Amino acid sequence: MKLTILGCYAATPRTITNPTAQILEIKNRLFLIDCGEGTQVQLRKNKIKFSKINQIFISHLHGDHFYGLIGLISTFSLLNRNNDLHIYGPKGIKEIIMLQLRLSNSWPNFGLHFHELTSKESEVIYEDEKVLVKTIPLKHRIYTNGFLFQEKIDKRKLNIEAVQKYQIEKCYYQNIKNGKDILLDNGTLIPNVQLTFDPEIPRSYAFCSDTAYNEAILLIIEKADVLYHEATFLQSEENLAAKTMHSTAIEAATIAKKAQVKQLILGHYSTRYDNINLFKEEAETVFPAILLADDGVSFDL
Incomplete structure (x- = not known):
């Protein structure tokens, strides 16, 4: 299991930072999680093969999490893609993408399948013989889901x-x-x-961005091997975090501690901060096993 961070900063892209997108490699599958602006450029920089991406998971319809999607779909067509592409995201994602394709007369030459989500309860949205993916209902300004990726138990x-x-x-x-x-x-x-x-113990990865502090997710992510949890703000801006329905580093660490996860990765930093190490320092006062996401960084989970 390998996680590659393509982008992990909040709001607008900059010359030195990118909005949310990441690649999870699990059981020889590549899953794209969120698709902010510049995702396809980051895929090229990190030498990730476009053709291996067959499933894309979009957490919510704020621009910094999906504005790169139409460009990526268009590039897939230019590359003469043949494989079907499955997109999992909130209701409305199909309307947005299909409108852009229709008005630009840029219909893809491959199967494009949308799986729109509306449930406020956790549900299984993808499953094959090796991997299962379920939603993690989050608490944000609009309908938002995180995603729990779980390996299935291998044969002996x-x-x-x-x-x-x-x-x-x-x-x-x-x-x-x-x-x-x-x-x-x-x-x-x-x-x-x-x-x-004995087969290897199956591993799990939980992706949670964007969300206010929300203990309702604890049972879903309990004892996950790795949790990625947004930490948009430091504790000095906790009032702003509450107003915008985001989390602080300490709140993310508190969720990790209460869920008894093994490792916490922080990300989705506000670009107001020049030093992301401050997030790690604050989070470690609550939970010791902290890693910092950053653009282009990979983690072997």
């Missing part, structure tokens, strides 16, 4: 030395991976645990 791993020791034929290997015991020709039953290794 074959212990080659053990199966060779018992001279088990290859035709039984798949059954062994599926957890079945093996009965030898001499009537001896070999328990599956003697023929396999």
Whole structure:
């Protein structure tokens, strides 16, 4: 599991900072989370292949989280994309994008599928054989969701030395991976645990931006391996955070502590601050395992 931050600053893009967008690589899948202005440029800078992005998750319809989407879709067409593209986001995202495509007569040459979200309760919005994604309802000025990405438990791993020791034929290997015991020709039953290794413990990543302090999400993100939580303001601007329905670094750390997550990544900083290390210093007074997002930074989770 790898997270690449394409942009993690609030409001407007600058020459030195970009609005929210990030790539999560999980189980050989690339998920784009939010798509602020300049996302496709950041994808190129970070050498991420456009063709591997088949799912895009948009948290809400504030511009700094989706204004890069129409440009990215247009570029996909110019690159002669063939794969279907699935976009998950609030109701209204389809109308916005389709209007731009219609008025510019720029219909994509690939399947474009919108999955519009309206539920205020957590729900599963994507699932395949390896990954599950559910929403994290957030508390912001407009309808907003975070996203919880969870690996599914893999099959057990074959212990080659053990199966060779018992001279088990290859035709039984798949059954062994599926957890079945093996009965030898001499009537001896070999328990599956003697023929396999435990699979890796599945990991999870929770993305929460933008939101006011909201303990309602604790049960959803409980014990996540990594939590990305917005920290737009320092505690000195807590009144402004409350007014705009954003969080402070200390509030993000408090959520991480109460949810018992393993690691907290801070981001979505207001551009009023020149030193993002101040966010880490404040958050560490509440929760010790703090990392700072920054444009172009990657984390091996």
